[in-house]
Amino acid sequence: MTNAADSEQTEDGQDTDFEHGMLDVGDGNLVYWEAWGDPANKPALIVHGGPGAGSNLRRPRGIDPDRFRVVRFDQRGCGRSTPNAADPATDLSVNTTEHLLRDMEQLRRHLGIERWMLYGGSWGSTLILAYAERHPERVSEIIIPAVTTTRRSEIDWLYRGVGRFFPDAWERFRDGVPEAERDGDLLAAYGRLMEHPDPEVRAKAANDWLAWEDAVISMEVNGNPGAYSDRPDEAKLAFVRICAHYFSNAAWLEEGELLRNAHRLKGIPGVLVHGRLDMGGPPVTAWELAKAWPDAELFIIDDSGHTGSDAFRDALMRAIDRFAER
Numbered sequence: 001m002t003n004a005a006d007s008e009q010t011e012d013g014q015d016t017d018f019e020h021g022m023l024d025v026g027d028g029n030l031v032y033w034e035a036w037g038d039p040a041n042k043p044a045l046i047v048h049g050g051p052g053a054g055s056n057l058r059r060p061r062g063i064d065p066d067r068f069r070v071v072r073f074d075q076r077g078c079g080r081s082t083p084n085a086a087d088p089a090t091d092l093s094v095n096t097t098e099h100l101l102r103d104m105e106q107l108r109r110h111l112g113i114e115r116w117m118l119y120g121g122s123w124g125s126t127l128i129l130a131y132a133e134r135h136p137e138r139v140s141e142i143i144i145p146a147v148t149t150t151r152r153s154e155i156d157w158l159y160r161g162v163g164r165f166f167p168d169a170w171e172r173f174r175d176g177v178p179e180a181e182r183d184g185d186l187l188a189a190y191g192r193l194m195e196h197p198d199p200e201v202r203a204k205a206a207n208d209w210l211a212w213e214d215a216v217i218s219m220e221v222n223g224n225p226g227a228y229s230d231r232p233d234e235a236k237l238a239f240v241r242i243c244a245h246y247f248s249n250a251a252w253l254e255e256g257e258l259l260r261n262a263h264r265l266k267g268i269p270g271v272l273v274h275g276r277l278d279m280g281g282p283p284v285t286a287w288e289l290a291k292a293w294p295d296a297e298l299f300i301i302d303d304s305g306h307t308g309s310d311a312f313r314d315a316l317m318r319a320i321d322r323f324a325e326r
Helices: 097-110 123-134 152-159 167-174 186-193 199-216 233-247 284-292 310-324
Strands: 002-009 015-026 029-036 042-046 068-073 116-119 139-145 270-275 296-301
Touching: 015 097, 029 097, 068 097, 097 123, 116 123, 123 139, 139 310, 152 186, 167 199, 186 199, 186 233, 199 233, 270 284, 270 310, 284 296, 296 310
Parallel strands: 042 068, 042 116, 116 139, 139 270, 270 296
Antiparallel strands: 002 015, 015 029, 029 068
């Protein structure tokens, strides 16, 4: 377990100190973490999506380190955590939702934090909800941009159902696996390809998967071409290998578990912001969660998809401003 202090320049040229380190979470895994801002500030944990996307490399912006103690970490197998899942020798049997929940608690204790605000969307929202339902006493507030609970029904929509809007792109995604497996579990088939000993097979599978992810957001206001596929080769491989691993196992959650257990969030203020035009994750899940969690407010943004919009960002900033004052 190592800690260090460093500095980085903000956009206005001022140096900002932050702590960072590698936390030994067991199973041969070291989880990279960093903490920005005064330790006396309100703690806020940023939980990245993917799974397997890793944290942003730039200084936190929306959640201002001048007002919060901003903590973020790279989940097992991705980003700056080691070993990296891009290497097929990296054991993913010790990379599950349960392991990530334990890692979050270990990080909280390591940093001496009693309670923290949780912020994160997409896969990050699933992990946040699972954590908060298990440890509600450790959570002060929750902000979720783009709500998911990783039900099998949601996964099936993202990797099959929404293909009716992008039939050409989905057919290419389907045809990325061997013909005998195209009518079965596509995600498990991709998972097997990502374990293949031939690096060219793994690289092609990763590129085929990411091309589909790009297609799903291609019609959005912020749906930049290559949003998923324009990343370093190692990051591509880790992202797809971890995604296939998690989603082919429905994140090891019972179907509807997080919605059924939303009553455990009672007393935790929450803000849910979801784009009405989110093709990969329609707003019905956010709607169902808001009905099951009476302390949450839902804002459905008409001009936004999964990648947000100006109005989407403004709704998030209002929530951050409000919770900064609590």
